[in-house]
Amino acid sequence: MPMSTGLKSGLIVSAGIAIVLGLGACAPLTLLNAVTPSSSYEKSADIAYGDDPRQRLDVYKPVKANSPAPVIVFFYGGSWNKGDRADYAFVGSALASRGIVTVVADYRLYPQVRYPSFLEDSAAAVAWTNSQIARFGGDAQHIFVMGHSSGAYNAAMVALDKRWLNKVGVSPSIVRGWIGLAGPYDFLPIENPDVKPVFHFPNSPPESQPIKYAIAGSPPALLIAASEDKLVNPQRNTGGMATKLKAAGVSVKELYFPKPSHATLIASLVWPFQHQAPVLDEVDQFVKSDGGRINTDNAK
Template sequence: MPMAIVLKGAVLVSAALAIVVGLGACSPLTLLNAVTPSSSYDKSADIAYGDDPRQRLDVYRPRNVGAAAPVVVFFYGGTWRSGKRADYAFVGSALAARGIVTVIADYRLYPQVRYPNFIEDSAAAVAWTNRQIARFGGDAQHIFVMGHSSGAYNAAMVALDKRWLAQSGLSPSIVRGWIGLAGPYDFLPIENPDVKPVFHFPDTPTDSQPINFALAGSPPALLIAASDDKLVSPQRNTGGMAVKLKAAGVPVTELYFPKPSHTTLITTLVWPFQHLAPVLDEVDRFVKADGRKVVADSTD
């Protein structure tokens, strides 16, 4: 790599860090967006997929790509209590740079709603994508759902539990595969006090757990976790989901990486942090292979 490019990259990262330090209250997600180029995509923002102000999405369409590009619908984390799609522009940029049309959707949060309303929103965003994404150069026959942390839960429920897409007259068969980053898929009894009211604790329904829907015929899965995740047990959640899906004959790619944490796993999509784990490469490979190709499991 030319030294000028390396130096330019280092200067940009240093400058962004300096800006964040100077602003004081600037969030880490603002930093990620600050160092992420916007030259790879055209953005269509604030599109309604429902009537509530939180039922909005943004579409990132890759430049210099023909029609019928693969599509990823992404849901962010935040314990179903916080988050906004604008903070995850870096996800749209990273995937668009790989030729993937990316939809980033907001969904209603606690305390406005509780389980299962945020899943209903997520399914409605996927249904909108199925019906409208061709207008943005996406292929409705190649839609993947993806999420990080609690967003991975949303993605899993949409992909695995037929109840939610059925509300839009669709089924999980419209999903070619799903991608979970550090997702909680099996968390009863609930221990996190922030999550308890979200899921009606102590009356949390057992059908709120994605692992119960890991059945034959489910879409292929790419499951990625930080091997030393302190917030969501990778052994119980990612590992347990992988075991159930594989036992049902579902293609699964299961990957664990030692350098990122639960929180920083999503940051590896951004170029200053891609050295922590090849998450972007794995997502790109999974999507481009249409969810069928299963690479060797890895802990590197």
């Protein structure tokens, strides 16, 4: 009996999920990009925000969006040792499909640099976005920072620790909110051997920890984790950050999902894997509500 189109599609999706689950964080990125449509965005690639070859970014402008549109600056993970913005086209596509102008930024990595140089780069990418994003239809008054894994650390530090945006000459208040996916926010003493040299182990500075900056007046946060994350402890990191922010009176939405792993949480942005967790819906709602400042239910 011939196989139906629906069944074929289901088997392809199932096979893709099996590959992602089996291979972990890096190898399946090309698969995620392959199953992501490019019809939702116009891409402006390889834009310099600094002099170093790693200080480059790509902008994904939604084909259909209100103008000016909200903006997300996205930082990828990789233990501050690896990563390339080209591998995260699926993030730009997914967010652009919801009418969000998306900036995917590279930043310098170990061993070229150690803490805090990648935070200086992250802040510089946000500063570039603040000054230039209007040319791409983005609203400089509605900039959010977002990251996965170590990229969520970068996003947290840019949003919470005023040193970095102050250093590049912009007000920390330009960040309307931040989104952390499976982020490490409280990880001293460092156990991961790949991360130890990045943070000058055994002399890792306490001021390197995002949780230290979870204080009153911080921007709203959307914190999402895989409940069974084996790489970054979700209770200590996501839970600890959420608890401290809430105690300081900061608006926080804290979510845990049982199906995805640490690596596949980011994959849930892509249509074949969205059943794993509604991450795209949650990010969309958070941004469109201006970090919870607007009641979108009443606005409909």
